[in-house]
Amino acid sequence: GENVEQHPSTLSVQEGDSAVIKCTYSDSASNYFPWYKQELGKRPQLIIDIRSNVGEKKDQRIAVTLNKTAKHFSLHITETQPEDSAVYFCAEWGGSNYKLTFGKGTLLTVNP
Amino acid sequence: DTAVSQTPKYLVTQMGNDKSIKCEQNLGHDTMYWYKQDSKKFLKIMFSYNNKELIINETVPNRFSPKSPDKAHLNLHINSLELGDSAVYFCASSQAAEQYFGPGTRLTVT
Numbered sequence: 548g549e550n551v552e553q554h555p556s557t558l559s560v561q562e563g564d565s566a567v568i569k570c571t572y573s574d575s576a577s578n579y580f581p582w583y584k585q586e587l588g589k590r591p592q593l594i595i596d597i598r599s600n601v602g603e604k605k606d607q608r609i610a611v612t613l614n615k616t617a618k619h620f621s622l623h624i625t626e627t628q629p630e631d632s633a634v635y636f637c638a639e640w641g642g643s644n645y646k647l648t649f650g651k652g653t654l655l656t657v658n659p
Numbered sequence: 660d661t662a663v664s665q666t667p668k669y670l671v672t673q674m675g676n677d678k679s680i681k682c683e684q685n686l687g688h689d690t691m692y693w694y695k696q697d698s699k700k701f702l703k704i705m706f707s708y709n710n711k712e713l714i715i716n717e718t719v720p721n722r723f724s725p726k727s728p729d730k731a732h733l734n735l736h737i738n739s740l741e742l743g744d745s746a747v748y749f750c751a752s753s754q755a756a757e758q759y760f761g762p763g764t765r766l767t768v769t
Binding site: 579581585589590591592593596634636640645646647648649651652 | 690692699700701702703704707709714715717749756757758759760761762763
């Protein structure tokens with residue numbers, strides 16, 4: 548079945564610190580794992596994604612790691628800035644269906 | 660930034676009314692979706708259409724009826740609105756797995 552667990556539900560860090568958000572999934576057929584950022588009152592926006600044939604992907608201050616054996620993936624944000632404050636959603640795309648299953652979101656607050 | 664657009668942005672209506680939300684994408688994508696985001700921010704898929712054909716219906720009450728006149732449009736009609744329908748509704752489109760969301764429609768049922 549499809550299930551994505553996301554932790555923590557809230558995360559507060561000081562500007563300049565790193566933030567890590569973790570997700571686990573249950574469907575071994577899942578092969579695509581995006582991360583979305585949703586600012587208050589705005590739409591979710593894709594910020595980074597990873598496919599199952601890759602273990603890590605980096606884009607400037609954000610990176611995603613994937614452990615297929617353990618069925619978990621993580622978002623890493625380094626040198627956090629106040630504009631990183633938002634709700635972050637992980638998701639997984641299964642090979643046997645055509646939908647994204649989202650985690651419940653993490654509210655990240657970066658304190659100046 | 661009008662790749663995926665929705666109208667209206669806000670919708671306030673009374674219980675029992677019927678309302679529609681429209682979505683259009685100019686990305687040339689084959690697949691479109693409707694999501695519901697409740698007050699706890701949980702994003703839940705409702706429907707998906709691929710080239711005007713319904714491919715996902717996530718046990719949504721039949722008061723909700725999507726319609727796709729062509730692959731660039733996916734509209735959502737809701738009959739007999741209930742208080743629990745209050746939420747933000749997001750349209751999205753994709754060509755493969757990468758999905759792009761519209762700006763959302765905040766529906767408030769009073």
